[in-house]
Amino acid sequence: xxxxxxxxxxxxxxxxxxxxxxxxxxxxxxxxxxxxxxxxxxxxxxxxxxxxxxxxxxxxxxxxxxxxxxxxxxxxxxxxxxxxxxxxxxxxxxxxxxxxxxxxxxxxxxxxxxxxxxxxxxxxxxxxxxxxxxxxxxxxxxxxxxxxxxxxxxxxxxxxxxxxxxxxxxxxxxxxxxxxxxxxxxxxxxxxxxxxxxxxxxxxxxxxxxxxxxxxxxxxxxxxxxxxxxxxxxxxxxxxxxxxxxxxxxxxxxxxxxxxxxxxxxxxxxxxxxxxxxxxxxxxxxxxxxxxxxxxxxxxxxxxxxxxxxxxxxxxxxxxxxxxxxxxxxxxxxxxxxxxxxxxxxxxxxxxxxxxxxxxxxxxxxxxxxxxxxxxxxxxxxxxxxxxxxxxxxxxxxxxxxxxxxxxxxxxxxxxxxxxxxxxxxxxxxxxxxxxxxxxxxxxxxxxxxxxxxxxxxxxxxxxxxxxxxxxxxxxxxxxxxxxxxxxxxxxxxxxxxxxxxxxx
Amino acid sequence: xxxxxxxxxxxxxxxxxxxxxxxxxxxxxxxxxxxxxxxxxxxxxxxxxxxxxxxxxxxxxxxxxxxxxxxxxxxxxxxxxxxxxxxxxxxxxxxxxxxxxxxxxxxxxxxxxxxxxxxxxxxxxxxxxxxxxxxxxxxxxxxxxxxxxxxxxxxxx
Numbered sequence: 001x002x003x004x005x006x007x008x009x010x011x012x013x014x015x016x017x018x019x020x021x022x023x024x025x026x027x028x029x030x031x032x033x034x035x036x037x038x039x040x041x042x043x044x045x046x047x048x049x050x051x052x053x054x055x056x057x058x059x060x061x062x063x064x065x066x067x068x069x070x071x072x073x074x075x076x077x078x079x080x081x082x083x084x085x086x087x088x089x090x091x092x093x094x095x096x097x098x099x100x101x102x103x104x105x106x107x108x109x110x111x112x113x114x115x116x117x118x119x120x121x122x123x124x125x126x127x128x129x130x131x132x133x134x135x136x137x138x139x140x141x142x143x144x145x146x147x148x149x150x151x152x153x154x155x156x157x158x159x160x161x162x163x164x165x166x167x168x169x170x171x172x173x174x175x176x177x178x179x180x181x182x183x184x185x186x187x188x189x190x191x192x193x194x195x196x197x198x199x200x201x202x203x204x205x206x207x208x209x210x211x212x213x214x215x216x217x218x219x220x221x222x223x224x225x226x227x228x229x230x231x232x233x234x235x236x237x238x239x240x241x242x243x244x245x246x247x248x249x250x251x252x253x254x255x256x257x258x259x260x261x262x263x264x265x266x267x268x269x270x271x272x273x274x275x276x277x278x279x280x281x282x283x284x285x286x287x288x289x290x291x292x293x294x295x296x297x298x299x300x301x302x303x304x305x306x307x308x309x310x311x312x313x314x315x316x317x318x319x320x321x322x323x324x325x326x327x328x329x330x331x332x333x334x335x336x337x338x339x340x341x342x343x344x345x346x347x348x349x350x351x352x353x354x355x356x357x358x359x360x361x362x363x364x365x366x367x368x369x370x371x372x373x374x375x376x377x378x379x380x381x382x383x384x385x386x387x388x389x390x391x392x393x394x395x396x397x398x399x400x401x402x403x404x405x406x407x408x409x410x411x412x413x414x415x416x417x418x419x420x421x422x423x424x425x426x427x428x429x430x431x432x433x434x435x436x437x438x439x440x441x442x443x444x445x446x447x448x449x450x451x452x453x454x455x456x457x458x459x460x461x462x463x464x465x466x467x468x469x470x471x472x473x474x475x476x477x478x479x480x481x482x483x484x485x486x487x488x489x490x491x492x493x494x495x496x497x498x499x500x501x502x503x504x505x
Numbered sequence: 506x507x508x509x510x511x512x513x514x515x516x517x518x519x520x521x522x523x524x525x526x527x528x529x530x531x532x533x534x535x536x537x538x539x540x541x542x543x544x545x546x547x548x549x550x551x552x553x554x555x556x557x558x559x560x561x562x563x564x565x566x567x568x569x570x571x572x573x574x575x576x577x578x579x580x581x582x583x584x585x586x587x588x589x590x591x592x593x594x595x596x597x598x599x600x601x602x603x604x605x606x607x608x609x610x611x612x613x614x615x616x617x618x619x620x621x622x623x624x625x626x627x628x629x630x631x632x633x634x635x636x637x638x639x640x641x642x643x644x645x646x647x648x649x650x651x652x653x654x655x656x657x658x659x660x661x662x
């Protein structure tokens with residue numbers, strides 16, 4: 001099925017009245033929960049997973065599409081109005097957006113963020129529409145070693161890119177990998193690291209780890225360092241909408257941000273930090289009003305926000321076509337697919353064409369809904385920021401318990417919530433990145449399967465991992481990702497310090 | 506921070522050692538796939554041990570650990586261990602009470618503890634809101650088909 005027919009089919013699914021309602025519910029809940037402090041897109045989807053348990057898969061994924069973009073947008077609202085980016089992708093938005101809000105231009109900042117998100121989301125979805133099918137076709141000729149090399153690249157880049165320290169990034173990754181090997185080995189039926197606990201035979205539940213790391217860890221962290229200043233804002237008071245001048249200054253950054261965001265997001269090494277940062281730097285250099293940067297320049301909101309959303313859309317390309325999650329949000333979406341017994345990848349486009357194309361079509365619909373929903377409802381979202389913090393965080397814990405206890409009513413999961421929650425707290429205090437844990441947990445077992453397959457095909461010869469051109473290139477890139485920064489660091493420290501001080505990794 | 510948290514490195518090495526020890530009980534290689542079920546855990550355990558040692562080396566060299574920023578966090582990152590303890594208690598509570606007392610009472614208890622950690626002083630109101638919210642969640646998610654157990658398992662309800 002080519003992209004156009006597929007998309008048309010998708011729209012016929014997505015535009016059915018009950019699916020439109022699910023999409024609306026998704027965007028609404030996604031924005032509402034995304035606005036709440038401490039809850040980013042990944043956690044929003046994880047907390048809403050139990051809601052969708054008994055909805056049929058197509059409707060559930062249509063809802064996820066809404067939640068996905070809704071949570072992204074909700075996050076930017078908090079960054080602009082409170083200067084508190086919930087995730088790394090909206091850090092650049094907060095920089096200029098909050099300055100604008102303080103100057104009484106909050107409405108214009110929200111507006112350019114909303115329209116920028118819409119533009120980027122729509123172009124990004126167009127990219128998915130036309131890129132995903134050919135990549136999925138390509139994936140059919142992928143051999144196990146190609147998959148393995150791809151996953152290796154994802155592992156290494158996630159650990160190197162995220163966070164400040166590579167050692168800490170790799171520790172986070174290996175923690176996730178070690179949680180991933182728990183359970184019965186599918187090839188031999190032997191128990192691995194189950195410590196004879198029957199509840200662990202099925203492996204560690206992704207939802208439990210994600211909710212504990214994000215929600216429980218965050219609650220522990222915020223409670224212990226709680227400092228709530230009542231948000232001193234009235235964004236819609238001094239708020240003129242975007243003026244003609246604002247439009248003129250915004251549209252180019254939107255497009256440039258999208259151009260940075262989508263391709264980088266679609267790479268296995270992607271993420272939202274690099275494109276948002278790039279977009280901010282470029283806008284800063286190109287602007288005709290350099291004096292405004294640092295004091296609330298609208299280009300500094302429009303560009304990074306578009307880049308952030310386009311990167312989020314780009315992440316869906318490897319997820320849908322190769323089953324390869326490259327962000328925490330994508331990892332939880334993959335877990336949601338697996339909950340329904342679906343495996344994202346090339347076969348998904350054939351076996352569940354209605355679902356995939358319905359999902360893609362819903363991305364368009366959800367994006368449009370968000371624009372319609374957010375511009376007039378900004379005042380309502382702002383009010384959510386005033387929920388008393390004791391009740392907000394207590395409510396988050398109850399929601400987490402629904403997610404964790406509802407999975408399998410297992411005491412072990414509750415113990416895991418406590419343990420992993422404390423881990424999440426320590427990771428925040430000592431600045432370990434969290435996403436690599438989830439990527440390791442979910443991709444680790446998949447990488448192992450591909451590795452064993454490749455070795456079985458290659459009759460045990462380790463050279464099988466570089467036996468195809470693609471796998472050789474990917475392995476080479478993976479090696480470079482680790483070696484090059486280490487070398488640069490080594491040369492830098494050698495110039496400054498004693499030579500023996502420089503084992504820098 | 507001038508603190509030197511060697512315990513994180515020790516914890517990483519320790520967990521790596523446990524993984525290695527459990528992996529050693531499994532066959533590392535096999536006839537068909539050449540790599541047995543023990544290979545991956547061994548590799549991961551070894552990786553953790555090595556990374557833990559590298560972290561220890563970095564800590565010895567005085568690497569700095571900056572706390573992550575988050576919403577609602579005070580700017581000087583002043584730590585209240587009472588609040589931390591209360592939240593930890595709230596997270597441990599379900600292990601004790603979920604089976605005998607059920608979802609609703611457990612959640613109400615957690616709600617009150619967390620509210621107290623965030624310096625809420627209105628105990629009665631917290632209990633009422635907590636019970637109400639827990640009951641609402643329990644009822645709503647049961648309607649949606651999520652199994653959350655009985656209302657009061659001890660009394661067989």
